[in-house]
Amino acid sequence: MxxxxxxxxxxxxxxxxxxxxxxxxxxxxxxxxxxxxxxxxxxxxxxxxxxxxxxxxxxDKENLLLAVIKDITDRSNAGLFATLATFPDQPKDLEAELIAFAVRLNQNCICSKDGKFLRKLIESEGERNPELFAGWRDEGPLKTWSALAARFARLAYSGHLEIDDPDVAARQFLALINADLQLQAMFGEIATDEQIRSAATNAVRTFLRAYRPRVEKPAPAHVSA
Amino acid sequence: MxxxxxxxxxxxxxxxxxxxxxxxxxxxxxxxxxxxxxxxxxxxxxxxxxxxxxxxxxxDKENLLLAVIKDITDRSNAGLFATLATFPDQPKDLEAELIAFAVRLNQNCICSKDGKFLRKLIESEGERNPELFAGWRDEGPLKTWSALAARFARLAYSGHLEIDDPDVAARQFLALINADLQLQAMFGEIATDEQIRSAATNAVRTFLRAYRPRVEKPAPAHVSA
DNA sequence: ATAAATTTAGACACGCTTGTCTAATTCGTC
DNA sequence: GACGAATTAGACAAGCGTGTCTAAATTTAT
CATH class of the missing domain: 1.10.10.60 (Homeodomain-like)
Structure with missing residues (x-):
């Protein structure tokens, strides 16, 4: 007022x-x-x-909670999509660029203070405010997955990857990124840059072993050997 | 008294x-x-x-919380190690047996009511009771990881897998298993058997693409081609 | 410097929750 | 049926947290 x-x-x-x-x-x-x-x-x-x-x-208190969540959500989403925009669409060194992207994703979105706060708040209060949870899910994870899936589909189309289901690949990429950091994330500890880099390296190495084309360059015509 | x-x-x-x-x-x-x-x-x-x-x-209330956590922890750990004991050490069909194992792991430990309760309780109250968190981590995830890593190391030694770091592989296996189920787990929803099976299949397929030996049978001598 | 808006400290009522106590009741056993 | 242990309903004091109010102090803009 x-x-x-x-x-x-x-x-x-x-x-x-x-x-x-x-x-x-x-x-x-x-x-x-x-x-x-x-x-x-x-x-x-x-x-x-x-x-x-x-x-x-x-x-009142309820209103304060909503304000906090809206505030963090906005900032968090901005960071997320800014980071997604740096996905390597035309990679020269796919492994190195994917690792760098994974590092950015972790630092800016997942391990960031905002990211952790938002996830914990939603997890604590989501059961009592279903629409809160639904809103977060639709604007956060679901959009992230679909955006990332589109990028991976593109890499598959250009012959850099060999992917059956880009949605699955996107979820697996994110899961692998966090495989080494979940425990730290649950406690207060903030991951070291070194830890984040190591986690990203492990993740991307495995991801590429699974999704790099097995036959050399079955690329779509315009890429010549 | x-x-x-x-x-x-x-x-x-x-x-x-x-x-x-x-x-x-x-x-x-x-x-x-x-x-x-x-x-x-x-x-x-x-x-x-x-x-x-x-x-x-x-x-009092504090005591009740501790009793609840102890109760769930005991039951949860029993189920966990019972399930770990069913790991396919000498697989005939590695993919099928790993998928079946992943399904059991999810149903009995991770998606089970106890598993979800325990994780949420620890996440909510862990910051206020550090020793609670530490105890859970040491008895739960860390033991799981190391037990699973040992099993994977064995599969690598017997030539079924090609693994650099068994600890990393174990964490990635668990991360992949849950890649498709995380969102549902966060809310009250219990995953369908069909969903769990599908998640396990996706996970194991990717895991094996990454870790299955590339050259045919570089196995340790006693396995002949 | 002055006027308006904002912030502050403190007091306050109100409701809720914890933990205890008591007296009545139910349950399981002999 | 009778006994002891466990359970119950209810009342109770004490403490805490919310949200409101007021009067004084402080900040900001004119």
Whole structure:
């Protein structure tokens, strides 16, 4: 209601700074303690803000949770699709480029603070808010899978890969990427760059052993040996 | 204190039945609502028991959570190692037997009610009880990985597979097994037998494309072509 | 410097949950 | 049928968390 009806100026500077810090603190606390376990006083304290300010910005607790999820979702999706755009469509060195892509995917999307928060929040609260879960699934994993599947299909068409079902290949690629990192992801620990690189290397090596064409260059005509 | 000091009879029949039903209900509610969100009245109601009985059996709420986790962990580990024992050590049809093994693993351990409960409980409460998380990790995933890695190493030694790092192969096998089921697992839905079989087939097919020996039978001498 | 908007600390009512206690009731056994 | 153990319903105090309110202090823009 009292947000800022007309934008003579987008918002007071301290105002939006506090809004941000509230959302960040709330995300941390919701993740750590769960919705019911998170208490507003703690969120306010971690945000360096008074309790009343939290209520001024976001109404009640339920609303705050939704704001947190929307905030993280938006940022997370932006990062995700920016990263997907760097997929190696016309690779010179497929293995190296896929590894680099996998590293980016892990760093920017899956192992990032946002990515982990979002997954844990959805997993904790999804059972109580089915439409929340459905929305996340449709906009997150399902879109990721289908986008990635399209890229892999292209690589198959251009003869770089030999793939029966691109959707399966996409899911397997993502599963392999995380095979070595799942345990760390479950706890608070953030994966080292070295660990991420190693995980990506292992994953891509196996993925390519499975999906690299077995006969040399059965490519579609316009690629000549 | 008032459990049953001497076992003239192990415990009243209704007594242990109620204990079981309390643990089951508590597991459900803790999973659904989180530790703080779970309330004893609800657990008692779902167990078909009075609130006081819950306190009689398990002291306070914290204690009840520990009892639930211990209960599920024990059952879960028993199933896990029973299933691991059915690994195809001397396969005639490696692909078929690995698929069957993967199906058993998913049905008995990963997609089972206990498996899902345990994972969600640990993920929710692990951050607040580090030793809980550590115990689960050491007894669950780490042991699974190492047991599975040993089996794969054996298959590699006998020439059925060509594996650089058996630990990596084991993690990748498990990751592939779940690639198609992760989303369903996150929600309440239980995977169909058909889905589990299909997921296992996809996984094993890819796994074997990656790890089956490329040159025919470079086996260790005693296997003759 | 002044006026408007925002933030703050604190107090407050209200509801819910935990854990205990008691007295009545049911259950299993002899 | 009678006994003891377990279970039950209900009341209860104490603590905590939410959300509201007020009056003072602080920030921001004019």
């Amino acid at each position: 009292k947000e800022n009806p007309f934008p003579h100026f987008p918002a007071a500077r301290g105002h939006s700074a506090k809004r941000t810090s509230i959302l960040e603190a709330a995300a941390r606390v919701f993740c750590r303690e769960g919705f019911t376990g998170a208490n507003i006083d703690l969120i306010a304290a971690e945000a360096g803000v008074s309790r009343q300010t939290v209520y001024n910005h976001h109404g | 008032k459990e049953n000091p001497f076992p003239h009879f192990p415990a009243a029949r209704g007594h242990s039945a109620k204990r079981t039903s309390i643990l089951e209900a508590a597991a459900r509610v803790f999973c659904r609502e989180g530790f703080t969100g779970a309330n004893i009245d609800l657990i008692a109601a779902e167990a078909g028991v009075s609130r006081q009985t819950v306190y009689n059996h398990h002291g």
